[in-house]
Amino acid sequence: MCLGASGKALAGEREAKLLYDAVYTTLSYLLFHTHTHAHAHAYTHANVHAHADAHTRTHNTHARMHARTEREREREIIAPRPAPRAPRPAPHRQGRVYL
Structure with missing residues (x-):
């Protein structure tokens, strides 16, 4: 089959369009994938920090408790602490003995 000049030009344009579409699709996919991957990393990074913060809070609470004791x-x-006083009778029993 013999293509004329216009036929060759059309085939060239079609190939260029297919190549452009393939490159555009690939780059779009890569951009989307890297963007979502970055989001996943950011989320994981935030969780790692939250987890570390929880550990730090627990550690600090524990350290405060020990420092207080x-x-x-x-x-x-x-x-030394004063000796505990003897317990007083309950107000409703003021010296009365119930049998």
Whole structure:
């Protein structure tokens, strides 16, 4: 089959259009894929930070608890706690004995 000049030009245009479409589709896919991949990384990154923050909060709470007991221990060495008082009778039993 013999193509004239216009036929060759049309075939060339068709090939160029197919090539353009293929490149455009590939680049669109890559852009979309890298964009969603970046979102996934950002989400994971945020979760890693949230998880680390939770660990830090737990650690800090635990450390505060220990620091508080350490301070109380030091205070007891300096000034011991007063002895507990004897329990008082309940107000509704003011000295009365019920049998």
